[in-house]
Amino acid sequence: xxxxxxxxxxxxxxxxxxxxxxxxxxxxxxxxxxxxxxxxxxxxxxxxxxxxxxxxxxxxxxxxxxxxxxxxxxxxxxxxxxxxxxxxxxxxxxxxxxxxxxxxxxxxxxxxxxxxxxxxxxxxxxxxxxxxxxxxxxxxxxxxxxxxxxxxxxxxxxxxxxxxxxxxxxxxxxxxxxxxxxxxxxxxxxxxxxxxxxxxxxxxxxxxxxxxxxxxxxxxxxxxxxxxxxxxxxxxxxxxxxxxxxxxxxxxxxxxxxxxxxxxxxxxxxxxxxxxxxxxxxxxxxxxxxxxxxxxxxxxxxxxxxxxxxxxxxxxxxx
Amino acid sequence: xxxxxxxxxxxxxxxxxxxxxxxxxxxxxxxxxxxxxxxxxxxxxxxxxxxxxxxxxxxxxxxxxxxxxxxxxxxxxxxxxxxxxxxx
Amino acid sequence: xxxxxxxxxxxxxxxxxxxxxxxxxxxxxxxxxxxxxxxxxxxxxxxxxxxxxxxxxxxxxxxxxxxxxxxxxxxxxxxxxxxxxxxxxxxxxxxxxxxxxxxxxxxxxxxxxxxxxxxxxxxxxxxxxxxxxxxxxxxxxxxxxxxxxxxxxxxxxxxxxxxxxxxxxxxxxxxxxxxxxxxxxxxxxxxxxxxxxxxxxxxxxxxxxxxxxxxxxxxxxxxxxxxxxxxxxxxxxxxxxxxxxxxxxxxxxxxxxxxxxxxxxxxxxxxxxxxxxxxxxxxxxxxxxxxxxxxxxxxxxxxxxxxxxxxxxxxxxxxxxxxxxxxxxxxxxxxxxxxxxxxxx
Numbered sequence: 001x002x003x004x005x006x007x008x009x010x011x012x013x014x015x016x017x018x019x020x021x022x023x024x025x026x027x028x029x030x031x032x033x034x035x036x037x038x039x040x041x042x043x044x045x046x047x048x049x050x051x052x053x054x055x056x057x058x059x060x061x062x063x064x065x066x067x068x069x070x071x072x073x074x075x076x077x078x079x080x081x082x083x084x085x086x087x088x089x090x091x092x093x094x095x096x097x098x099x100x101x102x103x104x105x106x107x108x109x110x111x112x113x114x115x116x117x118x119x120x121x122x123x124x125x126x127x128x129x130x131x132x133x134x135x136x137x138x139x140x141x142x143x144x145x146x147x148x149x150x151x152x153x154x155x156x157x158x159x160x161x162x163x164x165x166x167x168x169x170x171x172x173x174x175x176x177x178x179x180x181x182x183x184x185x186x187x188x189x190x191x192x193x194x195x196x197x198x199x200x201x202x203x204x205x206x207x208x209x210x211x212x213x214x215x216x217x218x219x220x221x222x223x224x225x226x227x228x229x230x231x232x233x234x235x236x237x238x239x240x241x242x243x244x245x246x247x248x249x250x251x252x253x254x255x256x257x258x259x260x261x262x263x264x265x266x267x268x269x270x271x272x273x274x275x276x277x278x279x280x281x282x283x284x285x286x287x288x289x290x291x292x293x294x295x296x297x298x299x300x301x302x303x304x305x306x307x308x309x310x311x312x313x314x315x316x317x318x319x
Numbered sequence: 320x321x322x323x324x325x326x327x328x329x330x331x332x333x334x335x336x337x338x339x340x341x342x343x344x345x346x347x348x349x350x351x352x353x354x355x356x357x358x359x360x361x362x363x364x365x366x367x368x369x370x371x372x373x374x375x376x377x378x379x380x381x382x383x384x385x386x387x388x389x390x391x392x393x394x395x396x397x398x399x400x401x402x403x404x405x406x407x
Numbered sequence: 408x409x410x411x412x413x414x415x416x417x418x419x420x421x422x423x424x425x426x427x428x429x430x431x432x433x434x435x436x437x438x439x440x441x442x443x444x445x446x447x448x449x450x451x452x453x454x455x456x457x458x459x460x461x462x463x464x465x466x467x468x469x470x471x472x473x474x475x476x477x478x479x480x481x482x483x484x485x486x487x488x489x490x491x492x493x494x495x496x497x498x499x500x501x502x503x504x505x506x507x508x509x510x511x512x513x514x515x516x517x518x519x520x521x522x523x524x525x526x527x528x529x530x531x532x533x534x535x536x537x538x539x540x541x542x543x544x545x546x547x548x549x550x551x552x553x554x555x556x557x558x559x560x561x562x563x564x565x566x567x568x569x570x571x572x573x574x575x576x577x578x579x580x581x582x583x584x585x586x587x588x589x590x591x592x593x594x595x596x597x598x599x600x601x602x603x604x605x606x607x608x609x610x611x612x613x614x615x616x617x618x619x620x621x622x623x624x625x626x627x628x629x630x631x632x633x634x635x636x637x638x639x640x641x642x643x644x645x646x647x648x649x650x651x652x653x654x655x656x657x658x659x660x661x662x663x664x665x666x667x668x669x670x671x672x673x674x675x676x677x678x679x680x681x682x683x684x685x686x687x688x689x690x691x692x693x694x695x696x697x698x699x700x701x702x703x704x705x706x707x708x709x710x711x712x713x714x715x716x717x718x719x720x721x722x723x724x725x726x727x728x729x730x731x732x733x734x735x736x737x738x739x740x741x742x743x744x745x746x747x748x749x750x751x752x
Contacts, residue, residue, distance in 0.1 A: 026369065028327055029326025029386070029387065030386075031327045035330060036330045092532030094532070095529055102534055102535070109495070109498055109499075114518055114523075117518065117523060120487065120490070120494070120519065123492045124491060124493060124494055124497070124499065124503075127501070128500050128501045129499065131440060131478065136499075151487040151519075154489075155488045157485065157488070158489065162480075243329050244327075245326065245329045247328070247364035315532055318538075
């Protein structure tokens with residue numbers, strides 16, 4: 001069981017991510033954010049539980065749906081938003097956008113638009129940490145869609161034989177864009193595959209913050225002491241479409257409504273209230289703070305300069 | 320007061336069409352109620368209310384415009400509703 | 408393995424030059440690690456079985472004994488996984504040298520090469536530094552058949568973000584590999600299989616040979632034969648045949664395809680005014696096509712003849728010896744092409 005203090009702090013973090021993503025959704029609709037975005041709504045407990053227990057120097061790789069991981073790892077709001085708008089002031093100077101967002105100063109080795117693309121990179125980062133003996137660990141986030149990619153299996157095997165300090169976190173929301181997990185995955189619990197690679201596989205209800213926190217704590221600690229990798233399968237129902245604007249024509253309307261009923265933030269709120277915590281104040285404080293940050297970030301992003309076309313070739317090579 | 324817009328869908332950046340309003344003008348709307356159907360390229364999509372309030376429709380069925388264009392408002396009081404209606 | 412010629416230089420094989428270059432780099436920088444399938448051999452069994460192979464061709468022999476298991480790692484057969492790990496390790500502070508065995512296996516990890524290694528620095532706005540080397544054996548002539556004989560020179564050269572190195576001699580192998588390991592970019596280092604046993608003079612004290620500069624292996628005035636990697640040895644033989652007929656051909660080893668020493672090539676071809684390019688790749692969208700287009704643009708008025716190209720045939724590499732020989736660039740084909748270029752008015 002986690003302490004109420006921890007739960008409260010985590011609730012704030014999750015709410016912050018939720019408000020950020022809801023704002024991104026709304027702003028995206030206005031039409032001036034280039035390309036497309038994928039928001040992290042409903043999965044907040046995973047990012048907060050895992051990244052919240054990592055050091056700044058620990059490394060993570062993320063997916064095309066990476067905003068939540070970034071925020072939970074301490075990435076700042078303003079340069080994130082600027083990157084979504086492709087501005088020079090963005091984290092990646094506008095070269096990457098939402099799906100490739102990265103902040104190496106906070107150990108975020110990048111969101112990756114190739115499904116499963118980040119998995120092997122995190123294993124490599126763990127290899128570096130092990131060889132350098134510097135105490136860092138790596139975590140890779142990926143979805144149920146990635147669970148069938150060959151490179152995941154190669155990476156799990158490699159991490160296992162070398163006992164690398166890495167945690168595999170599978171965020172299973174039941175959908176790979178329009179394809180249900182129930183159709184495409186040969187097992188009902190992806191974590192059962194972990195046994196095939198001689199590592200612990202843990203299924204967690206990601207709508208239960210406490211459970212998520214404990215699972216993350218154990219996996220991180222295992223990696224840290226050199227006992228090797230863990231596979232966490234964090235399950236939660238997908239609340240929104242695959243990308244912002246996805247009408248989900250392929251999805252049963254009621255199933256989607258029911259997804260909202262298991263929302264982790266609502267559930268956590270109820271738990272805190274039952275413990276006598278003044279949730280209303282917490283929500284109001286968090287909202288006020290993040291909304292100010294967001295207002296300023298979106299304004300700055302919209303006014304921000306585009307990268308100069310003279311610098312088109314700037315980051316292709318290290319000199 | 321919240322502006323009701325025809326939002327950008329995925330990567331498509333062209334004009335979109337307000338096919339039809341699904342809730343009558345002046346109705347008290349809840350978050351999640353489906354307000355209207357819009358179309359871009361070939362796909363029709365239902366748009367839900369992001370907020371609660373009284374729906375003010377400022378454009379009619381069949382309206383074509385760029386993504387992000389305002390087609391209505393969700394206001395909190397009857398007075399605001401009347402005010403906006405009066406301006407038209 | 409090597410024969411001292413003087414205090415400064417020694418004669419050694421291409422293979423030994425590579426081996427020495429890797430060991431030298433690993434001694435000087437503890438961040439350099441090597442990994443790949445069978446690069447040590449006998450993994451997990453302890454000495455003397457472990458380390459007994461040293462790579463498919465022996466390029467990594469002796470490294471396990473000197474540097475230990477943390478820095479010399481045999482891997483499972485998982486090209487995608489090990490290449491991804493190489494990229495991740497490079498981003499996290501190592502200088503890994505990955506052995507992919509054969510270029511023909513690279514498609515197993517093409518996402519990791521194209522979408523990750525080549526692009527991550529750019530997409531992250533310069534935050535990612537990816538100092539890795541991927542070594543692969545390339546080329547035909549050993550009757551290894553289609554899935555073990557690709558060079559893929561144009562595929563790698565095409566991708567912005569990668570550097571591509573094609574040594575032709577033991578000295579180039581040594582110097583260019585050291586430079587590649589020191590380079591902060593992802594480098595594709597392509598070793599033609601027919602070169603491993605060739606010998607040449609190499610500095611006793613290994614030193615880096617700057618990437619992006621071509622090497623003139625044989626000076627000449629009548630025409631320039633610009634060669635990719637091992638093709639340079641064929642070029643030299645062709646030049647000797649032409650010399651007996653009074654034709655003085657310059658033979659160049661391009662050394663790096665990315666960055667390409669276009670300035671150097673322009674300087675050479677400005678003087679000879681005729682160019683033949685030799686590359687062991689099928690002709691469509693090949694490196695020779697790319698260079699021919701660039702030189703045509705830059706030296707249009709100065710050229711005395713259209714640029715000649717000697718490429719492989721437009722087929723997968725055949726197995727049967729007469730077919731494979733017909734597929735490959737050859738000394739005879741180069742001589743003929745040079746004569747065509749020389750006879751153009």
